[in-house]
Amino acid sequence: MFGTRNDVPLDRDASSRFLPWLIAVMVYLATMALVVAITMNKLADRWDQGLSNSLTIQVPAGQTPADHQSTEQKLKDFRTKLAELDNVEQVDILNDAELNKLMEPWLGKDVHLQDLPIPFLVSVELEQSNVKTIDTINTLLSEKFPEASVDDHQRWLGNLLGLAKVIQMVSLLVVLLVGGAAGLMVILVTRMGLAIHKQVVELFHHMGAHDTYIATRFQLHALKLSTVGGLSGLLLAGITIASFSTLLGQANSSILPSLTFSVTEWGALLLMPIGASLIAMMTARLTVLRSLALMP
Incomplete structure (x- = not known):
């Protein structure tokens, strides 16, 4: 050529x-x-794929250390009930280390979370996104934690x-x-x-x-x-x-x-x-x- x-x-x-x-x-x-x-x-x-089948539950930690401990204990029971639901694959309560890592881009390293009004975060992984499952979770949540909220990430x-x-x-x-x-x-x-x-x-x-x-x-x-x-x-x-x-x-x-x-x-x-x-x-x-x- x-x-x-x-x-x-x-x-x-x-x-x-x-x-x-x-x-x-x-x-x-x-x-x-x-x-x-x-x-x-x-x-x-x-x-x-990473977010369509996941939920994040925010539960206020309370004003006093006693409220914090009480809420933490209730969350453990709540996690057990959630894990027993159909279509729920995994339920995790974020610990202080995970919350620190999550907040690090905004608050820096080694932040004492106990001094901040940060709610408990519960990560829920579903087998597939289902309105019925989300409604059931909302019902259980309203019974245990009326002030809690559920974010299914769909809007953003x-x-x-x-x-x-x-x-x-x-x-x-x-x-x-x-x-x-x-x-x-x-x-x-x-x-x-x-x-x-x-x-x-x-x-x-x-x-x-x-x-x-x-x-x-x-x-x-x-x-x-x-x-x-x-x-x-x-x-x-x-x-x-x-x-x-x-x-x-x-x-x-x-x-x-x-x-x-x-x-x-x-x-x-x-x-x-x-x-x-x-x-x-x-x-x-x-x-x-x-x-x-x-x-x-």
């Missing part, structure tokens, strides 16, 4: 210098947008999932827009090449050369330049992904996404330079054929 002699001296054009860089930028942007779309989809699935989880889907759709839209912009660039560059080599093209045309032969010269030239640019953009995107993956690994937070991809997802990312090359090749071919069809 790259060693074929081109009868039209396209390698001398200014487009030969600028088109690979433009394609590289386009492939980089499209690849990073696709990475965002894939990551947000995986993150939304992790949020959904729905908002997070909605936001993730919006970001995912915008990212996919960016990929499509970048592909369209790449096509427009190739059209402009191809027309520039036709204008620069107008006399040569007209000479081939009048000598009886088939339009497909002339279009093939431009098509191979666009394919060569876009392949070089596409691979460069993919390499730059790979470096960026590796850098972000290292930073996210150091953060070690379950809230943040992880940049790990399956074989299928890596294949989709590798399709970015291939898609850019195909778009450039077909766009150049159709542009030349259309222009040659207008020649006498």
Whole structure:
């Protein structure tokens, strides 16, 4: 492909210098947008699986140490009753160490929770989200702890999932827009090449050369330049992904996404330079054929 002699001296054009860089930028942007779309989809699935079947019960600890101990004892009995319910997989009362870890981002380390009005937190894992089970838990809770509350995470989880889907759709839209912009660039560059080599093209045309032969010269030239640019953009995107993956690994937070991809997802990312090359090749071919069809 790259060693074929081109009868039209396209390698001398200014487009030969600028088109690979433009394609590289386009492939980089499209690849990073696709990475965002894939990551947000995986993150939304992790949020959904991790929280859709869980409940958090908040029980006021009371004003005095005696109230605190009494509430703690009642919670142990309450936990036993919850564990006996159908569809309840696990019930845990968060201890001081777990609460300290939970509050650490806001209050710092080694906080004395006894000095703060922090309620008891009970984590309930369900086999599957069920309205009947939640109603039963609310009924038992109202009997033992009227001032307690149940958070099924559905409201804010729905908002997070909605936001993730919006970001995912915008990212996919960016990929499509970048592909369209790449096509427009190739059209402009191809027309520039036709204008620069107008006399040569007209000479081939009048000598009886088939339009497909002339279009093939431009098509191979666009394919060569876009392949070089596409691979460069993919390499730059790979470096960026590796850098972000290292930073996210150091953060070690379950809230943040992880940049790990399956074989299928890596294949989709590798399709970015291939898609850019195909778009450039077909766009150049159709542009030349259309222009040659207008020649006498």
